[in-house]
Each structure stands twice: as structure tokens, then as C-alpha cells.
Amino acid sequence: MNDRCIICNNLDAEFTLEHIIPFALGNNNFSLRNVCKKCNSLIGEKIDVYSTNNIMAELMRMTKKVPGHSGKIPFPFAKGKTEDGFTVKLSLEMKPTIEPKVSKNENKYNIIAGSHDEAINIAEKILKRNGKPPLSKSAKEIILSKVAHKEHPRINYSFELNINMLKIEAIKIVFETVVYKLGTSCLQEAVVEKMQNVIFKYIYEDVLDIEFLNENVSFIDGAMFNSIRDALQVTFKEGIFHIIHFTVRENDTVVTVIVEGMLPMAVKLDTVDLINNNSLIIVGYPGNLLINE
Ligand SMILES: [Zn+2]
Numbered sequence: 501m502n503d504r505c506i507i508c509n510n511l512d513a514e515f516t517l518e519h520i521i522p523f524a525l526g527n528n529n530f531s532l533r534n535v536c537k538k539c540n541s542l543i544g545e546k547i548d549v550y551s552t553n554n555i556m557a558e559l560m561r562m563t564k565k566v567p568g569h570s571g572k573i574p575f576p577f578a579k580g581k582t583e584d585g586f587t588v589k590l591s592l593e594m595k596p597t598i599e600p601k602v603s604k605n606e607n608k609y610n611i612i613a614g615s616h617d618e619a620i621n622i623a624e625k626i627l628k629r630n631g632k633p634p635l636s637k638s639a640k641e642i643i644l645s646k647v648a649h650k651e652h653p654r655i656n657y658s659f660e661l662n663i664n665m666l667k668i669e670a671i672k673i674v675f676e677t678v679v680y681k682l683g684t685s686c687l688q689e690a691v692v693e694k695m696q697n698v699i700f701k702y703i704y705e706d707v708l709d710i711e712f713l714n715e716n717v718s719f720i721d722g723a724m725f726n727s728i729r730d731a732l733q734v735t736f737k738e739g740i741f742h743i744i745h746f747t748v749r750e751n752d753t754v755v756t757v758i759v760e761g762m763l764p765m766a767v768k769l770d771t772v773d774l775i776n777n778n779s780l781i782i783v784g785y786p787g788n789l790l791i792n793e
Contacts, residue, residue, distance in 0.1 A: 520558035526740035526785035560761035722764025
């Protein structure tokens, strides 16, 4: 039997390695091979990128040193704004530098710079550009006497969190985990086909089935899994541990998705016999921890 892409059903596609939990959240071995190249890159661009590059994920990646595909570890505080709206860059050592900016009002220039030297340099460039001679020593002194100095600028940051994007990521993780555990034959199951369709519609048509997301995905208190995580932390000293847990509640299968860098979520699937009750998957990073029970 030929393999089909589990997202677009394409038969003769070039298959690629699809990370079920995004690589940039710390997963290098929990993956699938039957996602075509096109679907894989659309999932990356339209779903994964959001869950790996929002403030929660970046803080986790910064503290746990998780690189993205480029090898870079994010630093969410690299760029902020002062109260008066100027851009400030912050180094990893927490040293702020103001981004230089020149504004002109009639024939007066206003220079924003990180240091006196930088301000003088900018002033000289402006003069040169206007065909004027370089600054004399006294002119420099006049300029510096007009400097307004800010010693410890307060840096403001803004961030946004798009809840629906976290929910579609949870659906993608659960859908791919189900296929990982049951194989492609499970695509016949109505609820699995529905998840496939929700992902397909979003990545190819930009249509997000918000009703489905609201009905099936909820944010939960993930504390009940803390003991598992604590035990892993003791055994492995350090690392990242993602937990996916299947259980049956009333007439639904409930999948708990505890991915570091994301809010803990529960995905409800209206079927009871999809995957055995109490099935547990633990993905660890770095290293190759993959517990699949
Ligand atoms: Zn595909």
C-alpha cells in the first residue's frame, strides 16, 4: 500500500520528517514520516511558528536554552521601547543601548544616541552630508552641553497571545499523536478525519474552525502532572519534558497536552475506543527520551 500524506491525502508527495511537538519547543525524536513537504512547511509557517515564538515559549526557550531550526536561542527582551517611544536594544548581559535616531525640525536637528561619542559622530555625518566643515572643539562642547541624559531608561515590552493559535497547535499535536500510535488506518475514524480537516482548512484556506476549537480544546490546570515531571527532573537532572496523556471520561477520550512553553490544554474527542485508557507519552529533550505506553 502506498503512503498518503496524512494532511492532504496526496499519494505521490515527497515525505518529510514532521515533529509532532515543534522542534523549537524541545523535541527531536517524537515525529512522523508521512507528512508531505508542502504540508510540513505550511504547518511550520502557519501553526508551529506561533507556538514557538510567543512570549511564553520564548521565555521557556531562553531559560532552558532550546534553539530553533536556525540554531538560535530566542531572547524576548532584545528590543523594547522607552516611555517616550524610542527603541532600546538589550544585550544578553542586560546592557541597554538606545537605537540612534535623528529628527529634523526646520533647521534644528534632534539626535537620540547611546553615548556622547555616538551623538557627535552622527552630528558630524549630518554636517558632511550637508557640505559643512567638521565640528570645532567649542562647537562639540556646545552640542554636549545640550545633552539630556537618561541613566536608567525604563524599557517597556508588549506582547500578544493568540489563544486560538495555541488551540490549533494542540489539535495538531493530538491528531499526529493519534496517527503515530494507531497508524494511518485511524484516518477513517470520524473524529480523526475531523481534526485532519480542521488542520487542512487552516493551512490551505486560512479558515479556522473556531467553533470546533472552542468545543474541543480547553485550558486546564496541569498541576496533576507535576509529580511525573518532578520525578523526571530528579532522574535526568535537567531537561524539558512534554507529556501527552489519553484517558476516557464519560463518553469522550480526553487528551491532556502538557507541552513546556505552552499553556496546559485538554482536547476532548467524542469517542471512547480510540486509544487505550491511560496511555501516556513523555517526550524529553535534550537527549532521546521517548516513553510511549
Ligand atoms: Zn500533504
